[in-house]
Amino acid sequence: MTKRVLLVEDDASIALVITAALEAEGFEVDRCDSIADRDRFLARHHYKLLLTDVMLTDGDGIETLGGVREADPALPIIILSAQNTLDTAVRASDTGAFEYFPKPFDLEELIRTVTQAIGKAEATDIDVPQDVTQGLPLVGRSAAMQAVYRMITRVLRNDLTVLILGESGTGKELVAEAIHQLGNRRSGPFIAVNTAAIPAELIESELFGHEKGAFTGAVARSIGKFEQASGGTLFLDEIGDMPMQAQTRLLRALQSGKVRRVGGRDEITLDCRIVAATNRDLLPMIAAGTFREDLYYRLAVVPIELPPLRERTDDIEALSRHFLAKAATEGLPRRQLSSTGAEILARQPWRGNVRELRNFIYRVALLAREEVIDAVAIEPLLTQSEGASSPRIDDVSPPATSDLAYAVSAWLTDNAPPHGEIYDAALAAFERPLFLNVLAQTGGNQLRAAQQLGINRNTLRKRLSDLGISPEDYLVRD
Missing domain, CATH: 3.40.50.300 (P-loop containing nucleotide triphosphate hydrolases)
Structure with missing residues (x-):
């Protein structure tokens, strides 16, 4: 019996390689590069399997698979994508796809999976709505994270x-x-x-x-x-x-x-x-x-x-930008990361992994004097220790009083006149993220946090109470 496969891929070079590999294994391959052509092929022929990219010349290949599923619920589907996020992996799973392959992929594994999918000739009904994936805090498109996403699905x-x-x-x-x-x-x-x-x-x-x-x-x-x-x-x-x-x-x-x-x-x-x-x-x-x-x-x-983060350095820039955006929603100044800033961050080992990077980015967002964060802004905060190429977040010295005063005064100058209730609100906008980050770094130890901040413990306790900060706010999770 003919093993006929439909390949929907708008990258000609990838389509050529996949087609050659499948034909070498005895498959008959029809190729197209759009949703419209895909639907025409499916209406005219019976296929053992559909192999499709996500972003096609005329739309999103995943969003339009509902009609394909209704017409042939048993058709195995394998999805390829360069949009390598957890959202894409879950959307692929939501279609009942037999497998999802992030690009670049292992060609031999792909061919083995095609053979397995046709052999089983079945799909699974999935009922998770697509909007469930919105807002998930997992960031990264590296090959290492793609493996994690696939395991999650x-x-x-x-x-x-x-x-x-x-x-x-x-x-x-x-x-x-x-x-x-x-x-x-x-x-x-x-x-x-x-x-x-x-x-x-x-x-x-x-x-x-x-x-x-x-x-x-x-x-x-x-x-x-x-x-x-x-x-x-x-x-x-x-x-x-x-x-x-x-x-x-x-x-x-x-x-x-x-x-x-x-x-x-x-x-x-x-x-x-x-x-x-x-x-x-x-x-x-x-x-x-x-x-x-x-x-x-x-x-x-x-x-x-x-x-560990050192094995997914390709994700450091995306993570850093994610944390800068998140910091801006929590009262810190809005910042942007330059290419030189991203490069110097990618060279650090981050022994504390994503948590350490997150804490460092929050600190840079607070202390940077320019809107665009580059290597010049980052380097002074990366203290070097003997035999190490970069510090842990715990090794970084607390900000000097003059630096903090400069950051506060600069923010007040740009945002609000320093008097009355407006001054109190502005000060709170800086105190809250600063206290949260220092307490996170010290594991919630208020005595050490007060020492790093240069204030006494009773003052810190009072300000935490005034700002409504509880341990749940600063004890960072794994």
Whole structure:
């Protein structure tokens, strides 16, 4: 039987390469470069597979696939795209596409996938609305992030347990939130638990809840995080720091699908998806006997490994511009990044990953004296340490009083007369982002933050209260 494939690609060189490779494998290939021609070909012939680009000469190839799906629900579709964002990957998944390949792609893998798709000759109905993807905080078009996006799309239509691996600051909780927001349980709650921040003696009570009188201080029944996440997603962050006893109870809960509150007798059936994360290498911990091997395999049904920023340097410029735009919405001056500024940022190792870059960009936005941020503005803030090519954000000295005074006075000159309520509002516009960034850098330690700011601790506490700043505002998530 003829294996006839329709290729819709407006880049002639890419179309030629794909066609030659498919024909070498025995496929018959029809080619076109527009949506209109695609629809004419599909109306005239029966195809085993549709292979289509997204941005075509007459429109968006994904947006118009609805009619194709209605006409032939069983037609396997493979989507190619140079628009390499999570939004594109999810939109491709929403069409019921068999696979999504970001450009550039591995040609041999593409041909293998075409063969597999035709062999299965099936598609999956997907019901996630496209607007769900708007506003997701995952930024990056590098090959490393494309792999992450593709893994995310694979877990959206099921409740398989996911283990997110990656260094501190790579965005593990953001990936967990994306899986929740785009998945089947998006209408339910997203409950995040930092297991490293809970005292060992309280972790079981936090996760499973407790009955009144279960222990000293248990004056009332408490509903645990598993129950709170019912119908939604439970995110267990820093799972590698969980005590062994709690690991055993967690494993039992995952195996049985039930939990029992501390001091309780009744078993409660679980109804939540589990997503866990850690910045630790769990395999050596298993060998050392500090992490249960059976729990690891129960959690790592689908592992997603986040790349450190040094392995996705192509994304640094896009991330920096994203953070500058976000900083402007939070009261900092609106800034632009020049090409020289982007180049010097891309050369830094960013050992604290995306979190460190974010904090640094906020600081530059505050202290830069020009609207356009270039290498001249960035270099003074990049202190060099012996044997290192660039600093961690924690290594950067706090801004000198004169620099801060200059930034404040310059902003006031450009934006408002310094008197009365207008002065107070202007000062608050600078104090709030400054306090948030310094507190984020110090991990919420108010004493260290006050020392860096050059004020006493009581003054800082009062200003935080006046500005309505709480720990939730400055404790940055993975």
